[in-house]
Amino acid sequence: MEFVQNFPFICIILSLFSGPLSSVLSGKKAKWWNAFVITAIGLMNIAVLAFVVSTGEPYVYRMGHFSAPWGNEIRVGILEAVMAVFFCVTMLLCMLGGIAEREEEIEESKQNLYYIMVNLLLSSLLALIYTNDLFTAYVFVEINTISACGLIMIRQNGRTIVAATRYMIMSLLGSGMLLLGICFLYSITGHLLMSNIQQAVWNLHETGMYQVPLLVAVGLMSVGLAVKSALFPFHGWLPDAYGYSTVSSAAILSSLVSKGYIFLLLKIFYRVIGFEVIKDSKVIHVLFVFGIAGMIIGSIDAIRENSIRRMIAYSSVAQIGYIYMGFGLGTELGVLSSVFHILCHAATKALLFLSASSLTEVSGDSTSFFDLTGAGYRNKAAGLAFTVGSLSMVGFPMLGGFISKILFAQAAVGHAYKMLPTLIALAVSTILNTVYFLKTVIRIYTPMRSEEKKEKQYKLVTMGQQPVKSAALLCFVALNLVLGLFSQPILTLLERGLSMFA
Amino acid sequence: MNFSNLINNYEEAVAMILFGIGFSNLLLQKNLIKKIIGLNIMDTAMYLFLALKGYIAGRKAPIVVDGVQSVEAYINPIPAGLVLTGIVVSVSVTALMLSLTIRLYRRYHTLNLDEITTRLEKEGL
Numbered sequence: 001m002e003f004v005q006n007f008p009f010i011c012i013i014l015s016l017f018s019g020p021l022s023s024v025l026s027g028k029k030a031k032w033w034n035a036f037v038i039t040a041i042g043l044m045n046i047a048v049l050a051f052v053v054s055t056g057e058p059y060v061y062r063m064g065h066f067s068a069p070w071g072n073e074i075r076v077g078i079l080e081a082v083m084a085v086f087f088c089v090t091m092l093l094c095m096l097g098g099i100a101e102r103e104e105e106i107e108e109s110k111q112n113l114y115y116i117m118v119n120l121l122l123s124s125l126l127a128l129i130y131t132n133d134l135f136t137a138y139v140f141v142e143i144n145t146i147s148a149c150g151l152i153m154i155r156q157n158g159r160t161i162v163a164a165t166r167y168m169i170m171s172l173l174g175s176g177m178l179l180l181g182i183c184f185l186y187s188i189t190g191h192l193l194m195s196n197i198q199q200a201v202w203n204l205h206e207t208g209m210y211q212v213p214l215l216v217a218v219g220l221m222s223v224g225l226a227v228k229s230a231l232f233p234f235h236g237w238l239p240d241a242y243g244y245s246t247v248s249s250a251a252i253l254s255s256l257v258s259k260g261y262i263f264l265l266l267k268i269f270y271r272v273i274g275f276e277v278i279k280d281s282k283v284i285h286v287l288f289v290f291g292i293a294g295m296i297i298g299s300i301d302a303i304r305e306n307s308i309r310r311m312i313a314y315s316s317v318a319q320i321g322y323i324y325m326g327f328g329l330g331t332e333l334g335v336l337s338s339v340f341h342i343l344c345h346a347a348t349k350a351l352l353f354l355s356a357s358s359l360t361e362v363s364g365d366s367t368s369f370f371d372l373t374g375a376g377y378r379n380k381a382a383g384l385a386f387t388v389g390s391l392s393m394v395g396f397p398m399l400g401g402f403i404s405k406i407l408f409a410q411a412a413v414g415h416a417y418k419m420l421p422t423l424i425a426l427a428v429s430t431i432l433n434t435v436y437f438l439k440t441v442i443r444i445y446t447p448m449r450s451e452e453k454k455e456k457q458y459k460l461v462t463m464g465q466q467p468v469k470s471a472a473l474l475c476f477v478a479l480n481l482v483l484g485l486f487s488q489p490i491l492t493l494l495e496r497g498l499s500m501f502a
Numbered sequence: 503m504n505f506s507n508l509i510n511n512y513e514e515a516v517a518m519i520l521f522g523i524g525f526s527n528l529l530l531q532k533n534l535i536k537k538i539i540g541l542n543i544m545d546t547a548m549y550l551f552l553a554l555k556g557y558i559a560g561r562k563a564p565i566v567v568d569g570v571q572s573v574e575a576y577i578n579p580i581p582a583g584l585v586l587t588g589i590v591v592s593v594s595v596t597a598l599m600l601s602l603t604i605r606l607y608r609r610y611h612t613l614n615l616d617e618i619t620t621r622l623e624k625e626g627l
């Protein structure tokens with residue numbers, strides 16, 4: 001066995017133990033330690049990715065050296081490694097971009113607690129990506145929920161505590177259903193390792209036994225994870241949680257936490273149940289319908305919203321709808337476009353949250369839409385970043401969003417009865433996206449009247465004054481351009497990853 | 503309709519009914535403490551279900567004492583392990599929910615989540 005094969009396990013453990021370590025460090029040291037750990041984990045995952053790409057096949061890492069039906073396993077393929085690298089990069093940039101806000105909004109004595117949460121979150125995300133055991137996945141789902149709740153409520157005001165409570169309630173309902181689904185599946189298959197369950201499920205599918213419990217289990221797990229990742233009718237907690245927490249939290253929650261659950265659902269579809277069985281079940285139709293409803297209604301809610309942070313939060317509901325719609329198509333291409341959209345949405349939404357917080361900072365800390373007039377001139381880097389993010393969400397060519405929209409359309413074409421609703425929903429949702437994003441872009445580039453300018457005295461921020469944040473924003477812009485301009489190699493990589501994912 | 507399966511597996515049926523009670527309490531109750539009680543009922547129902555699935559009448563826990571090594575004499579220990587893990591998870595989640603409730607009560611002097619929400623809207627924060 002090569003040494004590099006140990007890295008996924010080392011990443012999870014390193015991140016897990018950095019949490020307790022941060023609790024005894026001072027806020028400043030914890031910050032640097034956290035940045036170091038995320039960077040180190042990112043580099044290790046790049047090494048793992050290079051290794052898996054060179055061997056061309058996935059490998060199984062036995063935890064504690066007990067083999068298949070007894071032990072616990074980590075399974076690493078190209079898709080997992082790509083996701084892990086991408087999550088690390090996004091998390092590092094989110095953390096760097098929000099330093100100034102965090103130091104202002106979080107009490108001095110609680111600074112280091114934030115890094116405990118971030119470390120635990122990263123370790124649970126990595127475990128969700130890499131694990132091959134369903135019950136381990138459940139445990140890390142709960143760790144993910146608890147640390148995400150901590151990220152919301154670290155900025156103490158009434159709104160965030162209520163938002164955290166609502167988030168916990170919905171998440172607990174979701175994880176209850178997930179656990180019940182896992183119990184059902186365990187009772188009819190007798191396994192907890194994903195690959196073994198798949199064989200058992202395939203046998204059940206062939207013999208036609210236990211079809212009802214199987215459907216119930218798949219339905220419970222899908223709905224449970226959909227509740228946790230804020231699919232349309234379950235998104236009530238989302239605007240408050242994203243709108244009032246500190247900006248790194250909002251960026252991390254929208255771009256990473258919900259994606260971790262979606263990735264677990266993808267794993268359940270591909271590796272636990274098997275894609276052939278899923279295609280035959282009715283569950284994906286349900287996900288398809290709610291995905292499409294989310295695309296439209298999330299965008300309408302965003303148009304009606306006056307606060308820029310909450311507008312971006314509602315836009316997340318619409319984008320999560322896209323991802324579930326891709327799953328709902330039930331084709332390989334549909335899933336591929338969903339996976340690409342996970343990357344694209346993560347890069348774009350974090351960019352939007354970070355730049356929106358810079359724009360509100362130069363508008364007298366008001367998130368209200370009308371106060372943002374001319375904010376693009378007062379902070380040029382944030383204005384540029386917000387414009388790029390908006391264009392990417394709208395689907396402007398050269399940026400990531402365009403590629404994922406075109407992939408969704410291609411995946412829908414030729415589908416017997418889902419083609420028309422998908423294309424119509426894509427078109428309508430794109431128009432609605434354009435309405436609210438370009439409205440904001442035009443607003444931030446509308447010059448203020450000179451008497452208003454004198455009256456309000458907003459401050460100007462240049463790139464030199466906030467070097468770290470501007471650099472993070474520019475990195476995100478570059479990431480969006482990479483996703484848009486070099487999509488073919490990324491898609492080939494994801495396609496290879498999906499083919500070895502099962 | 504054939505109800506004999508339901509009667510034969512009445513324990514599982516009870517577990518599912520309890521799950522439903524807990525689930526709807528967690529979702530629908532306005533009082534935060536009642537919500538947390540609902541959460542605990544829901545989790546406990548799940549452990550009941552797992553424990554039932556793991557138990558076979560007449561067999562013992564898999565600890566070899568009298569040199570009996572036949573598989574037929576013992577039950578599968580994994581469901582019990584899962585129950586223990588689940589209990590740990592639910593304890594920590596309950597503690598977190600309770601601490602959030604204390605925070606909210608100190609700030610608003612009520613446990614009613616709807617009332618807190620209306621008051622927040624009035625504050626317009």
